[in-house]
Amino acid sequence: MAVFAYDRGMTIQLRSARVERWPIAAGFVAVHGAHIDVIVAEVAGEGAIGRGEGTPVAALGEDAATCRDQILRAAAHLGGLDTAAARAAVQELLPPGAARNALDCALWELEAKEKGLRLWQLAGCDAAPTARVTAYTLLPGSPGAMAEQAATAEADGYGLLRIEWTGDNDRLRVTGARKGAPNARLIVDAAARWGEADILSEAEALADLGVEMIEQPVPVGADALLDPVYAPVPFVADESCQTAADVARIGAFYDGLHIKLDQTGGLTEALRIADAADAAGLAIMVGSAVSTSLAILPAFVLAQRAKWVDLGGPTHLAEDREGGFEYRGGRIGPPVA
Numbered sequence: 001m002a003v004f005a006y007d008r009g010m011t012i013q014l015r016s017a018r019v020e021r022w023p024i025a026a027g028f029v030a031v032h033g034a035h036i037d038v039i040v041a042e043v044a045g046e047g048a049i050g051r052g053e054g055t056p057v058a059a060l061g062e063d064a065a066t067c068r069d070q071i072l073r074a075a076a077h078l079g080g081l082d083t084a085a086a087r088a089a090v091q092e093l094l095p096p097g098a099a100r101n102a103l104d105c106a107l108w109e110l111e112a113k114e115k116g117l118r119l120w121q122l123a124g125c126d127a128a129p130t131a132r133v134t135a136y137t138l139l140p141g142s143p144g145a146m147a148e149q150a151a152t153a154e155a156d157g158y159g160l161l162r163i164e165w166t167g168d169n170d171r172l173r174v175t176g177a178r179k180g181a182p183n184a185r186l187i188v189d190a191a192a193r194w195g196e197a198d199i200l201s202e203a204e205a206l207a208d209l210g211v212e213m214i215e216q217p218v219p220v221g222a223d224a225l226l227d228p229v230y231a232p233v234p235f236v237a238d239e240s241c242q243t244a245a246d247v248a249r250i251g252a253f254y255d256g257l258h259i260k261l262d263q264t265g266g267l268t269e270a271l272r273i274a275d276a277a278d279a280a281g282l283a284i285m286v287g288s289a290v291s292t293s294l295a296i297l298p299a300f301v302l303a304q305r306a307k308w309v310d311l312g313g314p315t316h317l318a319e320d321r322e323g324g325f326e327y328r329g330g331r332i333g334p335p336v337a
Helices: 026-032 064-075 083-093 098-114 143-155 170-180 199-208 245-253 267-280 293-303
Strands: 003-005 011-023 035-044 049-054 136-138 160-164 185-189 211-215 235-237 256-260 283-287 308-310 326-328 331-333
Touching: 011 064, 011 098, 035 064, 035 098, 049 098, 049 293, 064 098, 083 098, 083 267, 098 267, 098 293, 136 143, 143 160, 143 170, 160 170, 160 308, 170 185, 170 199, 199 211, 235 245, 245 267, 256 267, 267 283, 267 293, 283 293, 293 331
Parallel strands: 136 160, 160 185, 185 211, 211 235, 235 256, 256 283, 283 308
Antiparallel strands: 003 011, 011 035, 035 049, 326 331
Protein backbone atom coordinates (compact mmCIF):
# COMPACT_ATOMS: atom_id res chain seq x y z
CA MET A 1 0.00 0.00 0.00
CA ALA A 2 1.41 3.39 -0.99
CA VAL A 3 1.19 6.19 1.58
CA PHE A 4 1.75 9.86 0.92
CA ALA A 5 1.45 12.78 3.29
CA TYR A 6 -0.25 16.14 3.15
CA ASP A 7 1.57 19.38 3.81
CA ARG A 8 -1.11 20.01 6.45
CA GLY A 9 0.09 17.02 8.46
CA MET A 10 -2.64 14.61 7.38
CA THR A 11 -1.89 11.46 5.47
CA ILE A 12 -3.51 10.05 2.39
CA GLN A 13 -3.40 6.43 1.32
CA LEU A 14 -3.84 4.61 -1.93
CA ARG A 15 -6.15 2.05 -0.39
CA SER A 16 -6.35 -0.05 -3.51
CA ALA A 17 -5.82 -0.24 -7.24
CA ARG A 18 -7.84 -3.22 -8.34
CA VAL A 19 -9.23 -4.88 -11.43
CA GLU A 20 -12.98 -5.51 -11.44
CA ARG A 21 -14.78 -7.76 -13.90
CA TRP A 22 -18.36 -6.87 -14.86
CA PRO A 23 -20.62 -9.12 -16.99
CA ILE A 24 -21.95 -7.73 -20.26
CA ALA A 25 -25.71 -7.68 -20.90
CA ALA A 26 -26.89 -10.52 -23.13
CA GLY A 27 -27.75 -8.25 -26.05
CA PHE A 28 -24.20 -6.86 -26.26
CA VAL A 29 -22.08 -9.99 -25.74
CA ALA A 30 -21.51 -10.44 -29.49
CA VAL A 31 -19.87 -7.01 -29.63
CA HIS A 32 -18.06 -6.73 -26.30
CA GLY A 33 -17.55 -10.32 -25.16
CA ALA A 34 -18.89 -11.85 -21.97
CA HIS A 35 -17.37 -9.28 -19.62
CA ILE A 36 -15.47 -6.01 -19.33
CA ASP A 37 -12.49 -5.44 -17.03
CA VAL A 38 -12.20 -2.00 -15.43
CA ILE A 39 -9.57 -0.55 -13.12
CA VAL A 40 -10.67 1.11 -9.87
CA ALA A 41 -8.45 3.39 -7.76
CA GLU A 42 -9.42 4.18 -4.19
CA VAL A 43 -7.68 6.85 -2.13
CA ALA A 44 -8.35 7.84 1.48
CA GLY A 45 -7.64 10.98 3.44
CA GLU A 46 -8.69 12.21 6.85
CA GLY A 47 -12.16 10.70 7.17
CA ALA A 48 -12.86 10.71 3.41
CA ILE A 49 -12.51 8.28 0.51
CA GLY A 50 -12.34 8.98 -3.21
CA ARG A 51 -12.83 6.44 -5.99
CA GLY A 52 -12.27 6.56 -9.71
CA GLU A 53 -12.76 4.05 -12.52
CA GLY A 54 -11.21 3.63 -15.93
CA THR A 55 -11.76 1.25 -18.82
CA PRO A 56 -8.52 0.23 -20.58
CA VAL A 57 -8.18 1.78 -24.04
CA ALA A 58 -7.45 -0.95 -26.58
CA ALA A 59 -6.10 1.56 -29.12
CA LEU A 60 -3.42 2.51 -26.59
CA GLY A 61 -2.49 -1.12 -26.01
CA GLU A 62 -3.84 -1.05 -22.47
CA ASP A 63 -5.13 -3.87 -20.30
CA ALA A 64 -6.49 -3.75 -16.77
CA ALA A 65 -3.51 -5.41 -15.07
CA THR A 66 -1.05 -3.00 -16.67
CA CYS A 67 -3.21 -0.04 -15.65
CA ARG A 68 -3.33 -1.29 -12.06
CA ASP A 69 0.46 -1.53 -11.96
CA GLN A 70 0.79 1.99 -13.38
CA ILE A 71 -1.32 3.35 -10.52
CA LEU A 72 0.72 1.50 -7.89
CA ARG A 73 3.96 2.89 -9.29
CA ALA A 74 2.64 6.46 -9.56
CA ALA A 75 1.30 6.54 -6.00
CA ALA A 76 4.78 5.93 -4.61
CA HIS A 77 5.88 9.34 -5.98
CA LEU A 78 3.13 11.45 -4.40
CA GLY A 79 4.55 11.76 -0.89
CA GLY A 80 4.17 15.15 0.81
CA LEU A 81 1.49 16.44 -1.55
CA ASP A 82 -2.02 17.57 -0.81
CA THR A 83 -4.85 16.30 -3.03
CA ALA A 84 -4.75 19.12 -5.58
CA ALA A 85 -0.97 18.89 -5.88
CA ALA A 86 -1.21 15.11 -6.20
CA ARG A 87 -3.61 15.53 -9.11
CA ALA A 88 -1.18 17.88 -10.79
CA ALA A 89 1.66 15.41 -10.25
CA VAL A 90 -0.37 12.53 -11.68
CA GLN A 91 -0.63 14.43 -14.98
CA GLU A 92 3.16 14.18 -15.27
CA LEU A 93 3.63 10.72 -13.79
CA LEU A 94 1.14 8.90 -15.99
CA PRO A 95 0.30 9.14 -19.71
CA PRO A 96 -3.26 9.67 -20.93
CA GLY A 97 -5.23 6.49 -20.44
CA ALA A 98 -7.38 4.51 -18.06
CA ALA A 99 -4.87 4.39 -15.19
CA ARG A 100 -4.50 8.15 -15.02
CA ASN A 101 -8.25 8.54 -15.42
CA ALA A 102 -9.01 6.29 -12.44
CA LEU A 103 -6.44 7.91 -10.14
CA ASP A 104 -7.21 11.46 -11.27
CA CYS A 105 -10.95 11.04 -10.71
CA ALA A 106 -10.39 9.39 -7.33
CA LEU A 107 -8.38 12.42 -6.24
CA TRP A 108 -11.08 14.77 -7.56
CA GLU A 109 -13.71 13.00 -5.47
CA LEU A 110 -11.48 12.98 -2.39
CA GLU A 111 -10.71 16.69 -2.71
CA ALA A 112 -14.39 17.53 -3.10
CA LYS A 113 -15.26 15.60 0.06
CA GLU A 114 -12.43 17.21 2.03
CA LYS A 115 -13.67 20.66 1.06
CA GLY A 116 -17.32 19.85 1.73
CA LEU A 117 -18.21 20.34 -1.93
CA ARG A 118 -19.95 18.31 -4.59
CA LEU A 119 -17.82 17.29 -7.55
CA TRP A 120 -19.64 19.68 -9.86
CA GLN A 121 -18.89 22.58 -7.53
CA LEU A 122 -15.19 21.75 -7.37
CA ALA A 123 -15.15 21.49 -11.17
CA GLY A 124 -16.47 25.05 -11.44
CA CYS A 125 -20.03 24.36 -12.62
CA ASP A 126 -22.65 27.01 -11.89
CA ALA A 127 -25.42 24.56 -11.00
CA ALA A 128 -26.01 20.93 -10.13
CA PRO A 129 -25.99 18.56 -13.13
CA THR A 130 -29.36 17.75 -14.67
CA ALA A 131 -30.60 14.96 -16.95
CA ARG A 132 -29.26 14.99 -20.50
CA VAL A 133 -30.26 13.30 -23.74
CA THR A 134 -27.80 10.46 -24.34
CA ALA A 135 -27.11 8.59 -27.56
CA TYR A 136 -27.96 4.96 -28.20
CA THR A 137 -25.39 3.18 -30.37
CA LEU A 138 -26.93 0.78 -32.88
CA LEU A 139 -25.12 -2.53 -33.30
CA PRO A 140 -23.71 -3.13 -36.81
CA GLY A 141 -26.06 -5.18 -38.98
CA SER A 142 -27.88 -5.39 -42.29
CA PRO A 143 -30.00 -2.42 -43.40
CA GLY A 144 -33.08 -4.33 -42.27
CA ALA A 145 -31.57 -5.10 -38.88
CA MET A 146 -30.57 -1.46 -38.50
CA ALA A 147 -34.13 -0.40 -39.23
CA GLU A 148 -35.49 -2.79 -36.59
CA GLN A 149 -32.96 -1.65 -33.99
CA ALA A 150 -33.62 2.00 -34.69
CA ALA A 151 -37.38 1.54 -34.48
CA THR A 152 -37.05 -0.25 -31.15
CA ALA A 153 -34.69 2.37 -29.75
CA GLU A 154 -36.94 5.20 -30.84
CA ALA A 155 -39.95 3.46 -29.30
CA ASP A 156 -37.97 3.17 -26.05
CA GLY A 157 -37.52 6.93 -26.02
CA TYR A 158 -34.08 7.31 -27.56
CA GLY A 159 -34.11 10.38 -29.76
CA LEU A 160 -30.38 10.39 -30.55
CA LEU A 161 -29.01 7.34 -32.39
CA ARG A 162 -25.34 6.71 -33.12
CA ILE A 163 -24.17 4.54 -36.03
CA GLU A 164 -20.64 3.20 -36.40
CA TRP A 165 -19.07 3.10 -39.88
CA THR A 166 -17.79 -0.39 -40.73
CA GLY A 167 -16.77 -0.10 -44.38
CA ASP A 168 -19.56 -2.46 -45.46
CA ASN A 169 -22.75 -1.03 -47.01
CA ASP A 170 -22.62 1.88 -44.60
CA ARG A 171 -24.85 4.29 -46.51
CA LEU A 172 -27.47 1.56 -46.81
CA ARG A 173 -27.17 0.85 -43.10
CA VAL A 174 -27.70 4.52 -42.27
CA THR A 175 -30.65 4.55 -44.69
CA GLY A 176 -32.09 1.57 -42.83
CA ALA A 177 -31.72 3.33 -39.49
CA ARG A 178 -33.42 6.41 -40.88
CA LYS A 179 -36.34 4.36 -42.18
CA GLY A 180 -36.73 2.66 -38.82
CA ALA A 181 -36.55 5.89 -36.83
CA PRO A 182 -37.74 8.72 -39.08
CA ASN A 183 -37.92 11.25 -36.25
CA ALA A 184 -34.66 10.44 -34.46
CA ARG A 185 -31.50 12.51 -34.57
CA LEU A 186 -28.64 10.57 -36.17
CA ILE A 187 -24.90 10.87 -35.62
CA VAL A 188 -22.27 8.74 -37.37
CA ASP A 189 -18.86 7.62 -36.14
CA ALA A 190 -16.84 7.34 -39.35
CA ALA A 191 -14.10 5.53 -37.36
CA ALA A 192 -11.29 7.20 -39.37
CA ARG A 193 -12.32 5.24 -42.49
CA TRP A 194 -12.61 8.15 -44.94
CA GLY A 195 -8.91 8.76 -45.55
CA GLU A 196 -9.15 7.37 -49.09
CA ALA A 197 -12.79 8.34 -49.71
CA ASP A 198 -14.45 11.32 -51.37
CA ILE A 199 -15.08 13.05 -48.05
CA LEU A 200 -17.46 15.69 -49.39
CA SER A 201 -19.54 13.11 -51.26
CA GLU A 202 -19.84 10.92 -48.16
CA ALA A 203 -20.80 13.87 -45.98
CA GLU A 204 -23.41 15.11 -48.49
CA ALA A 205 -24.98 11.65 -48.69
CA LEU A 206 -25.28 11.52 -44.91
CA ALA A 207 -26.67 15.04 -44.78
CA ASP A 208 -29.42 13.94 -47.18
CA LEU A 209 -30.30 11.24 -44.64
CA GLY A 210 -30.56 13.78 -41.85
CA VAL A 211 -27.28 12.95 -40.11
CA GLU A 212 -26.37 15.91 -37.93
CA MET A 213 -22.74 15.13 -37.01
CA ILE A 214 -19.83 12.92 -38.14
CA GLU A 215 -17.09 11.75 -35.78
CA GLN A 216 -13.45 11.26 -36.79
CA PRO A 217 -13.79 10.94 -40.58
CA VAL A 218 -10.04 10.61 -41.23
CA PRO A 219 -7.16 8.83 -39.48
CA VAL A 220 -5.21 10.49 -36.68
CA GLY A 221 -2.48 12.56 -38.27
CA ALA A 222 -4.40 12.98 -41.52
CA ASP A 223 -6.69 15.72 -40.20
CA ALA A 224 -5.52 18.21 -42.84
CA LEU A 225 -7.46 16.19 -45.43
CA LEU A 226 -10.51 18.02 -44.09
CA ASP A 227 -9.04 21.46 -44.76
CA PRO A 228 -10.51 21.99 -48.25
CA VAL A 229 -13.83 20.28 -47.43
CA TYR A 230 -16.84 22.51 -46.76
CA ALA A 231 -19.24 19.82 -45.64
CA PRO A 232 -22.92 20.33 -44.80
CA VAL A 233 -22.46 18.26 -41.63
CA PRO A 234 -20.17 19.15 -38.69
CA PHE A 235 -17.02 17.06 -38.26
CA VAL A 236 -16.03 16.17 -34.68
CA ALA A 237 -12.54 14.99 -33.73
CA ASP A 238 -12.34 11.93 -31.50
CA GLU A 239 -8.99 10.13 -31.36
CA SER A 240 -7.29 13.14 -32.96
CA CYS A 241 -7.78 15.17 -29.77
CA GLN A 242 -6.46 13.65 -26.55
CA THR A 243 -4.94 16.71 -24.86
CA ALA A 244 -5.68 20.41 -24.69
CA ALA A 245 -2.53 21.04 -26.74
CA ASP A 246 -4.12 19.11 -29.62
CA VAL A 247 -6.87 21.73 -29.99
CA ALA A 248 -4.56 24.31 -31.51
CA ARG A 249 -3.10 21.70 -33.86
CA ILE A 250 -6.30 20.19 -35.25
CA GLY A 251 -9.05 22.63 -34.26
CA ALA A 252 -9.12 24.39 -37.62
CA PHE A 253 -10.16 21.17 -39.36
CA TYR A 254 -13.11 20.35 -37.11
CA ASP A 255 -16.32 21.81 -35.79
CA GLY A 256 -16.21 20.00 -32.46
CA LEU A 257 -14.34 17.64 -30.14
CA HIS A 258 -15.38 14.30 -28.63
CA ILE A 259 -14.01 14.10 -25.09
CA LYS A 260 -13.64 10.73 -23.35
CA LEU A 261 -12.05 10.62 -19.91
CA ASP A 262 -10.22 7.34 -20.52
CA GLN A 263 -8.71 8.87 -23.64
CA THR A 264 -7.74 12.16 -21.98
CA GLY A 265 -6.55 10.49 -18.80
CA GLY A 266 -9.08 11.97 -16.41
CA LEU A 267 -11.28 14.93 -15.57
CA THR A 268 -8.34 17.32 -15.15
CA GLU A 269 -7.25 17.16 -18.79
CA ALA A 270 -10.85 16.79 -20.01
CA LEU A 271 -11.74 20.15 -18.44
CA ARG A 272 -8.70 21.74 -20.05
CA ILE A 273 -9.79 20.41 -23.45
CA ALA A 274 -13.33 21.70 -22.89
CA ASP A 275 -11.97 25.15 -22.01
CA ALA A 276 -9.76 25.13 -25.11
CA ALA A 277 -12.74 24.06 -27.22
CA ASP A 278 -14.85 26.89 -25.85
CA ALA A 279 -12.09 29.39 -26.59
CA ALA A 280 -11.81 28.07 -30.15
CA GLY A 281 -15.56 28.11 -30.75
CA LEU A 282 -15.77 24.32 -31.05
CA ALA A 283 -18.74 22.24 -29.93
CA ILE A 284 -18.25 19.49 -27.36
CA MET A 285 -19.33 15.86 -27.28
CA VAL A 286 -18.78 13.78 -24.14
CA GLY A 287 -18.65 9.99 -24.42
CA SER A 288 -17.66 6.92 -22.47
CA ALA A 289 -16.54 3.34 -22.88
CA VAL A 290 -18.46 0.42 -21.44
CA SER A 291 -18.20 1.06 -17.70
CA THR A 292 -20.11 1.29 -14.46
CA SER A 293 -21.71 4.46 -13.16
CA LEU A 294 -18.58 5.19 -11.12
CA ALA A 295 -16.77 6.11 -14.33
CA ILE A 296 -19.75 8.10 -15.61
CA LEU A 297 -19.96 10.44 -12.61
CA PRO A 298 -17.14 12.86 -13.59
CA ALA A 299 -18.07 12.59 -17.28
CA PHE A 300 -21.66 13.57 -16.41
CA VAL A 301 -20.37 16.78 -14.83
CA LEU A 302 -18.52 17.60 -18.05
CA ALA A 303 -21.54 16.59 -20.14
CA GLN A 304 -23.42 19.62 -18.84
CA ARG A 305 -21.28 21.64 -21.27
CA ALA A 306 -21.78 19.30 -24.22
CA LYS A 307 -23.91 19.54 -27.36
CA TRP A 308 -23.86 15.74 -27.82
CA VAL A 309 -23.73 13.17 -25.02
CA ASP A 310 -22.99 9.45 -25.29
CA LEU A 311 -22.81 8.16 -21.73
CA GLY A 312 -24.64 4.86 -22.04
CA GLY A 313 -21.73 2.70 -20.89
CA PRO A 314 -23.56 1.16 -17.91
CA THR A 315 -26.52 0.15 -20.11
CA HIS A 316 -24.27 -2.44 -21.79
CA LEU A 317 -23.73 -4.24 -18.46
CA ALA A 318 -25.83 -7.03 -17.01
CA GLU A 319 -25.91 -4.95 -13.81
CA ASP A 320 -24.53 -1.63 -12.59
CA ARG A 321 -23.21 -0.46 -9.25
CA GLU A 322 -25.78 0.22 -6.56
CA GLY A 323 -27.03 3.79 -6.72
CA GLY A 324 -26.00 4.21 -10.35
CA PHE A 325 -27.30 6.58 -12.98
CA GLU A 326 -30.90 6.44 -14.12
CA TYR A 327 -31.60 5.88 -17.82
CA ARG A 328 -35.13 6.66 -18.85
CA GLY A 329 -36.73 7.95 -22.03
CA GLY A 330 -33.41 8.32 -23.81
CA ARG A 331 -31.95 10.49 -21.04
CA ILE A 332 -29.32 9.95 -18.39
CA GLY A 333 -30.27 11.34 -15.01
CA PRO A 334 -28.29 11.92 -11.81
CA PRO A 335 -27.46 8.86 -9.69
CA VAL A 336 -30.35 7.34 -7.80
CA ALA A 337 -28.53 7.65 -4.47
